[in-house]
């Protein structure tokens with residue numbers, strides 16, 4: 507039996523994941539406007555991944571016979587100054603999401619909810635990857651500084667990313 511506290515915490519997390527999708531979509535729009543299509547592509551894939559995270563939580567609540575309650579999604583930031591600032595913001599955001607997932611796990615442990623603990627382990631592992639992939643891009647952007655050629659090279663690399671839910675299994 508899943509507690510009402512756990513249900514409402516997972517509902518909050520659904521909202522955070524949907525906000526993540528919205529934030530990355532906003533970054534996609536900003537990068538497209540800067541003619542950095544590879545970075546825009548990367549953000550599009552990231553946004554889809556966040557939708558997948560939200561739906562994984564959504565489906566879990568339904569599977570447990572709990573009620574999903576969707577809430578309003580906050581306005582995302584619209585302007586990001588430069589590519590480094592945008593990816594730094596993405597990294598900060600992922601750290602915040604990791605903290606939130608850890609708190610969900612703390613609650614599942616406290617409530618001795620073994621099924622939710624087992625379910626959340628996937629998200630704990632996923633957040634390690636999420637932070638590492640954004641951190642790598644932040645470091646590359648720091649290295650190239652104002653070098654236009656380096657920026658183009660990173661943009662070309664990020665154009666290669668695609669997203670498919672099967673990659674998550």
Ligand code: OFO
Pocket residue numbers: 523526555556559599600603633636
């Ligand atoms: Fe859902 O991991 Fe990013 O936010």
